[in-house]
Amino acid sequence: MADKKKAPSASTESSADTEELLALRDQIDALDEQIQQLISDRAACAQRVAEVKTRARQKGDEPPLFYRPEREAQVLQRVMARHTGPLGQEDMARLFREIMSACLALENTLQVAYLGPEGTFTQQAVIKHFGQWVETRPLIAIDEVFRDVEAGAVNYGVVPVENSTEGVVNHTLDTFLNSNLKICGEVELRIHQHLMIGPNTRREAISRIYSHQQSLAQCRKWLDAHLPHVERVPVSSNADAARRVNTEWNAAAIAGSMAAELYDLEIISPKIEDQPDNSTRFLIIGRESVPRSGQDKTSIIVSMRNGPGVLFSLLEPFNRHGIDMTRLETRPAPSGTWAYVFFIDFKGHMDDDNVQQALRDVEERAVEVKRLGSYPMAVL
Numbered sequence: 001m002a003d004k005k006k007a008p009s010a011s012t013e014s015s016a017d018t019e020e021l022l023a024l025r026d027q028i029d030a031l032d033e034q035i036q037q038l039i040s041d042r043a044a045c046a047q048r049v050a051e052v053k054t055r056a057r058q059k060g061d062e063p064p065l066f067y068r069p070e071r072e073a074q075v076l077q078r079v080m081a082r083h084t085g086p087l088g089q090e091d092m093a094r095l096f097r098e099i100m101s102a103c104l105a106l107e108n109t110l111q112v113a114y115l116g117p118e119g120t121f122t123q124q125a126v127i128k129h130f131g132q133w134v135e136t137r138p139l140i141a142i143d144e145v146f147r148d149v150e151a152g153a154v155n156y157g158v159v160p161v162e163n164s165t166e167g168v169v170n171h172t173l174d175t176f177l178n179s180n181l182k183i184c185g186e187v188e189l190r191i192h193q194h195l196m197i198g199p200n201t202r203r204e205a206i207s208r209i210y211s212h213q214q215s216l217a218q219c220r221k222w223l224d225a226h227l228p229h230v231e232r233v234p235v236s237s238n239a240d241a242a243r244r245v246n247t248e249w250n251a252a253a254i255a256g257s258m259a260a261e262l263y264d265l266e267i268i269s270p271k272i273e274d275q276p277d278n279s280t281r282f283l284i285i286g287r288e289s290v291p292r293s294g295q296d297k298t299s300i301i302v303s304m305r306n307g308p309g310v311l312f313s314l315l316e317p318f319n320r321h322g323i324d325m326t327r328l329e330t331r332p333a334p335s336g337t338w339a340y341v342f343f344i345d346f347k348g349h350m351d352d353d354n355v356q357q358a359l360r361d362v363e364e365r366a367v368e369v370k371r372l373g374s375y376p377m378a379v380l
Helices: 010-058 069-082 089-107 121-130 142-151 170-176 213-218 220-226 238-245 257-262 310-320 353-365
Strands: 111-115 135-139 156-163 182-190 194-197 208-212 231-235 251-255 266-269 279-286 296-303 325-332 340-347 368-376
Touching: 010 089, 069 089, 069 182, 069 368, 111 121, 111 142, 121 135, 121 156, 121 182, 121 257, 121 279, 135 142, 142 156, 142 170, 142 279, 156 170, 170 325, 194 238, 194 257, 208 213, 208 238, 213 220, 213 231, 213 251, 231 238, 238 251, 238 257, 251 257, 257 266, 296 353, 310 325, 310 353, 353 368
Parallel strands: 111 135, 111 156, 182 368, 208 231, 208 251
Antiparallel strands: 156 279, 182 279, 194 251, 194 266, 296 340, 296 368, 325 340
């Protein structure tokens, strides 16, 4: 009778696993060394780019543009297109986003103003778009962000323009009416609202909840179901709400995770927004026009004469030239008297032939067409 094969002992398996783990760790160490060297090579290349641009400026050419929105969008688009895993596409793109941000800081540190204070969703949008390696300046009002960019105090500004649940931010649209700034990019940010408390809060005694009025509206159903008798107090920002909670024993706040980290608060009910796909769109504003990236969007403001069929007259050229309109908003004209202006977003760049033809047709029918800019569509 043939002898049965003996099963490998636990000590044998453990030894084999240990050897495999050691080999894998050696492989990871070698890959880390290669990655580090390649990042250093990329950073050195960025420094040489800065030297070339600085020489061009010294020769009397135009001031160098260190940040090129269309170039960064193209890089991220290529990263996502060629990526096959196992990391997710957006995860890989975010890694490259930070590498590019660090390398750009070697060329020139960008200064970015945003609707503050610190800890707001707008600050999260700044970091998502520009990365961690920028200097940020929180301001208390949207028109102040516009003013700092126009004055050259900062390179760019970031302002909210619309929320998928609560609609457009009218103050942003109205500020564009009297501004010469250009839209240079957009950021789409998934908005997660969390209920949070401070170290001195007594959970059973919560009698008021602070938050921005839009956040309170975005969580209305959850609050009605779970905290129907608690007072809801609107404040200037979610960050201000988080700050207040630290000084009160009977209050909670609704804000984002960045505010919780900044003010050392505990999230007791995460993701309480009524709509799971709740998101906000932010605009990047600057002083320069942006060349084509290949996947672009254009924004314009149109003033039309009152009369029958005015909306059809405005929209018909876009349909005829095969242009995909993504947003149409109406606001009262500054002149009043029941006149209106239209804010329009559509796919394509102003340098595209069909866009140029459509805009010429619209300009023939409109009182005024203001071109706010063409810019790369949000990649992340």
